[in-house]
Amino acid sequence: GHAESGDDVHLLKPGQKRKLRSQLWFDNPANPGMTALYLERYLNFGLTREELQSGKPIIGIAQTGSDLSPCNRHHIELAKRTREGINAAGGVAFEFPVHPIQETGKRPTAALDRNLAYLGLVETLYGYFLDGVVLTTGCDKTTPACIMAAATVNIPAIVLSGGPMLNGWFNGERTGSGTIVWHARQLMAEGKLDYDGFIELVASSAPSVGHCNTMGTASTMNALAESLGMTLPGCAAIPAPYRERGQIAYETGKRIVDMVWEDLKPSDILTREAFENTIVVNSAIGGSTNAPIHVNAIARHIGVELDVQDWETYGHKVPLLVNCQPAGKYLGEEFHRAGGVPAVVAALMEKGLIHENAITVNGRSIGDNCRGKLTLDADVIMPFDAPLKAEAGFLVLRGNLFDNAIMKTSVISEEFRLRYLSDPKNPNAFEGRAIVFEGPEDYHHRIEDPSLGIDENCMLFIRGTGPIGYPGGAEVVNMQPPAELIKRGVHALPCIGDGRQSGTSGSPSILNASPEAAAGGGLSILQTGDRVRIDLGKGEANILLPVEELNRRRAELAAKGGFPIPQHQTPWQEIQRSMVDQFDNGMVLKPAVKYQRVAQS
Numbered sequence: 001g002h003a004e005s006g007d008d009v010h011l012l013k014p015g016q017k018r019k020l021r022s023q024l025w026f027d028n029p030a031n032p033g034m035t036a037l038y039l040e041r042y043l044n045f046g047l048t049r050e051e052l053q054s055g056k057p058i059i060g061i062a063q064t065g066s067d068l069s070p071c072n073r074h075h076i077e078l079a080k081r082t083r084e085g086i087n088a089a090g091g092v093a094f095e096f097p098v099h100p101i102q103e104t105g106k107r108p109t110a111a112l113d114r115n116l117a118y119l120g121l122v123e124t125l126y127g128y129f130l131d132g133v134v135l136t137t138g139c140d141k142t143t144p145a146c147i148m149a150a151a152t153v154n155i156p157a158i159v160l161s162g163g164p165m166l167n168g169w170f171n172g173e174r175t176g177s178g179t180i181v182w183h184a185r186q187l188m189a190e191g192k193l194d195y196d197g198f199i200e201l202v203a204s205s206a207p208s209v210g211h212c213n214t215m216g217t218a219s220t221m222n223a224l225a226e227s228l229g230m231t232l233p234g235c236a237a238i239p240a241p242y243r244e245r246g247q248i249a250y251e252t253g254k255r256i257v258d259m260v261w262e263d264l265k266p267s268d269i270l271t272r273e274a275f276e277n278t279i280v281v282n283s284a285i286g287g288s289t290n291a292p293i294h295v296n297a298i299a300r301h302i303g304v305e306l307d308v309q310d311w312e313t314y315g316h317k318v319p320l321l322v323n324c325q326p327a328g329k330y331l332g333e334e335f336h337r338a339g340g341v342p343a344v345v346a347a348l349m350e351k352g353l354i355h356e357n358a359i360t361v362n363g364r365s366i367g368d369n370c371r372g373k374l375t376l377d378a379d380v381i382m383p384f385d386a387p388l389k390a391e392a393g394f395l396v397l398r399g400n401l402f403d404n405a406i407m408k409t410s411v412i413s414e415e416f417r418l419r420y421l422s423d424p425k426n427p428n429a430f431e432g433r434a435i436v437f438e439g440p441e442d443y444h445h446r447i448e449d450p451s452l453g454i455d456e457n458c459m460l461f462i463r464g465t466g467p468i469g470y471p472g473g474a475e476v477v478n479m480q481p482p483a484e485l486i487k488r489g490v491h492a493l494p495c496i497g498d499g500r501q502s503g504t505s506g507s508p509s510i511l512n513a514s515p516e517a518a519a520g521g522g523l524s525i526l527q528t529g530d531r532v533r534i535d536l537g538k539g540e541a542n543i544l545l546p547v548e549e550l551n552r553r554r555a556e557l558a559a560k561g562g563f564p565i566p567q568h569q570t571p572w573q574e575i576q577r578s579m580v581d582q583f584d585n586g587m588v589l590k591p592a593v594k595y596q597r598v599a600q601s
């Protein structure tokens with residue numbers, strides 16, 4: 001720490017403002033040498049000593065947008081309004097880059113970079129003279145990476161979402177990000193689209209700046225940042241190009257300055273109550289299956305107990321209110337016009353499902369922010385008692401295949417339900433023959449192989465796709481059946497794996513299996529041809545083999561040196577693999593969790 005700075009706090013007269021963290025760098029008469037060194041280089045682009053030495057809050061703008069990160073690129077514009085807000089409230093703005101995380105551009109997977117961006121941002125927030133920070137969020141992992149870092153450092157922090165793109169349209173139909181890709185793939189498999197037509201259809205879903213306009217992982221995580229209390233009310237849903245987006249960027253800049261004076265920190269906001277609220281909101285919006293990974297990671301870094309079972313306990317019975325793709329019909333523009341997150345929270349509050357006293361960044365409770373803000377469009381945010389789907393949260397499954405995995409039951413299609421979940425004697429269970437793929441490349445090579453004999457009585461498994469195996473975890477569990485089956489009208493087989501799936505996918509896969517095969521989970525000893533039974537009623541998923549046979553296979557695998565892990569391609573892959581936790585524990589870097597509230601130390 002900077003104990004040498006002296007303890008001016010006790011010398012303050014009433015009404016006088018306290019000395020801020022930044023002044024340990026910029027105004028420390030006890031150490032003129034260091035102060036001058038800290039100061040001089042920040043004067044070289046035109047800042048004045050008055051700005052840096054008069055005790056104004058120094059506010060970081062953590063910039064996640066760049067040409068490499070088109071989902072967040074609009075933040076380059078928005079930061080100008082944020083900066084004006086910071087200045088208007090008497091602060092000084094310092095914009096700086098965050099390691100890019102572009103979901104659609106990064107190989108092997110953007111999820112690998114969440115913890116890297118986290119580490120970089122922790123170091124920046126800790127090591128520089130920032131009194132508070134505006135976290136610019138958008139694309140999937142940018143939101144958790146930023147909030148995780150703010151949780152670890154625990155200086156005042158506020159989230160500014162970039163907002164979703166405008167709605168996509170094609171031939172008079174809404175085309176939603178990501179979701180249209182699954183649809184286009186089916187059309188191509190059915191021979192109804194060629195290469196150019198495929199690209200044209202998919203590109204129609206991205207008509208403006210902003211992040212995915214579906215309720216995929218990006219819109220989910222921004223909505224959850226709001227339900228956690230980390231944004232100003234209504235921030236998450238405003239489409240990126242709307243004027244309100246620039247306006248809330250300005251208000252966010254103003255507000256962070258006051259948060260610094262109030263010393264309102266992430267640890268005041270990210271409480272157990274806020275996390276329970278967030279699980280409930282996630283069900284009501286039809287949130288992504290990536291949410292438990294990222295929200296559990298935030299909880300671990302702020303030091304709140306939260307586990308995967310909490311998602312079923314608090315979330316499973318909550319109905320799906322938001323009629324947005326992939327589960328429903330609409331996109332980001334309608335969700336915003338219908339009232340966005342405050343309207344969802346207001347509806348849940350009426351049923352007593354929200355801890356209303358949880359404090360948010362504006363200094364008021366979520367209850368006071370949202371009470372009575374009910375939707376004016378009940379086709380977009382549907383009534384609690386007449387929802388789009390009942391029981392929209394996740395089920396947690398357990399058994400000899402994994403300690404836990406989750407399933408988003410709200411996206412089970414009628415076709416799927418009729419085929420697998422309508423046995424009158426056992427409506428919640430089904431059995432099938434396992435077809436096992438070793439990662440996405442193997443799946444693509446072999447899915448059309450007729451010798452596998454894949455039919456509607458098969459279950460598709462994919463392994464080697466978890467935090468260690470892939471690495472970072474691949475969004476690959478929602479596997480399309482062979483073209484022959486699709487032509488016969490079988491659009492989805494049960495899919496199970498130790499990877500993730502895109503939040504824009506409408507597939508009821510069983511995913512995020514923990515531990516993954518590469519960490520010794522039961523999937524590592526599964527073989528093609530095994531019978532597997534899934535019982536959604538009992539929450540079980542098991543290979544139907546005697547324990548002796550499972551043990552024999554385990555011993556055999558151990559003798560071969562364990563489940564194979566591919567070669568590291570980059571230094572970070574090796575570093576992350578050596579210390580990453582499993583999906584159920586947030587895929588955090590295990591050694592990082594013990595560092596909490598480091599700005600105070």
Ligand code: FES
Pocket residue numbers: 071102103104138139140177211212216218
């Ligand atoms: Fe960036 Fe969806 S790909 S938000």
Ligand code: MG
Pocket residue numbers: 103140217475501502503
């Ligand atoms: Mg994704």
